[in-house]
Amino acid sequence: MPDSFITAVEWLNLPQAAPFPGKIARCHFAVTAYCDALFAELGVVFPSSLLRAVPKRRAEFLAGRYLASRVLDSLGYPHFTIEIGEDRAPRWPQTVRGSISHNQDTVLCVAQRYETSPPLGGVGIDVETLMEEQQALDFLPMIVNGAEYERLRRHPQLSLSVLLTLTFSAKESLFKMLYPQVGRLFGFLDAQLVSLNEEECRFTLELTMTLNERLRAGMRFEGVYQLRCHDILTFLYY
Numbered sequence: 001m002p003d004s005f006i007t008a009v010e011w012l013n014l015p016q017a018a019p020f021p022g023k024i025a026r027c028h029f030a031v032t033a034y035c036d037a038l039f040a041e042l043g044v045v046f047p048s049s050l051l052r053a054v055p056k057r058r059a060e061f062l063a064g065r066y067l068a069s070r071v072l073d074s075l076g077y078p079h080f081t082i083e084i085g086e087d088r089a090p091r092w093p094q095t096v097r098g099s100i101s102h103n104q105d106t107v108l109c110v111a112q113r114y115e116t117s118p119p120l121g122g123v124g125i126d127v128e129t130l131m132e133e134q135q136a137l138d139f140l141p142m143i144v145n146g147a148e149y150e151r152l153r154r155h156p157q158l159s160l161s162v163l164l165t166l167t168f169s170a171k172e173s174l175f176k177m178l179y180p181q182v183g184r185l186f187g188f189l190d191a192q193l194v195s196l197n198e199e200e201c202r203f204t205l206e207l208t209m210t211l212n213e214r215l216r217a218g219m220r221f222e223g224v225y226q227l228r229c230h231d232i233l234t235f236l237y238y
């Protein structure tokens with residue numbers, strides 16, 4: 001195991017997410033320790049779409065696929081190659097729902113196994129480095145609508161950086177969770193944060209747009225978050 005590139009797998013137990021019946025894992029990786037030979041060492045297939053990618057992108061992809069392979073292994077799918085699907089969505093085994101996320105040094109993977117083909121539903125996970133205050137101000141109109149902004153302002157104990165990063169991350173988790181059913185991109189203003197519980201580290205997102213026959217405007221999804229010094233993790237499943 002090339003320890004200098006990737007750390008040991010940490011199996012996460014998000015108490016607020018109980019009773020989630022799948023696995024959530026986290027690793028840290030070092031882009032500076034990356035080299036192409038690590039793909040073979042870690043048993044990950046190098047996809048042709050990465051041929052022109054910079055080392056940072058190769059490193060995060062490798063870390064994500066490596067961690068996902070460890071999670072799938074623990075669910076009874078050793079040696080499964082997760083290919084890249086439409087719009088970059090990972091292709092999981094038919095009886096698995098999963099999600100991957102990375103920032104500059106952290107990678108997360110969640111997956112849940114079903115006995116037969118999964119019912120409707122999914123999982124989404126995301127990790128975001130905390131934005132700078134100015135970056136948060138610049139991104140604000142692209143991430144939240146006016147009503148959401150007013151709701152966020154009711155949490156003065158949290159900085160704008162934390163509030164915006166959290167909302168951004170929650171929506172990315174939602175996107176990854178719903179994409180397999182929606183089958184197309186949808187935007188940050190197609191959902192809004194309608195509640196944030198700081199004590200329990202929970203949030204609720206509501207669709208503002210109907211995405212398909214089942215995912216209609218007004219549908220709500222509960223998620224949880226974990227705030228650390230430099231980043232925020234968000235997680236949703238239904």
Ligand SMILES: CC(C)(COP(=O)(O)OP(=O)(O)OC[C@H]1O[C@@H](n2cnc3c(N)ncnc32)[C@H](O)[C@@H]1OP(=O)(O)O)[C@@H](O)C(=O)NCCC(=O)NCCS
Pocket residue numbers: 060061064086087088089090099100101102103125126127171172174175176177179180185186187188189190191
């Ligand atoms: C895909 C996206 C959600 C996250 O990408 P990112 O900024 O690179 O951030 P992350 O590292 O957290 O996630 C990347 C991983 O998400 C997964 N992913 C990418 N596209 C995906 C999709 N369409 N569906 C599900 N998962 C997807 C992949 O595993 C990817 O990593 P990989 O390419 O190394 O396999 C983002 O780029 C995007 O396209 N957002 C626009 C849509 C959106 O978020 N709308 C909000 C709706 S409320």
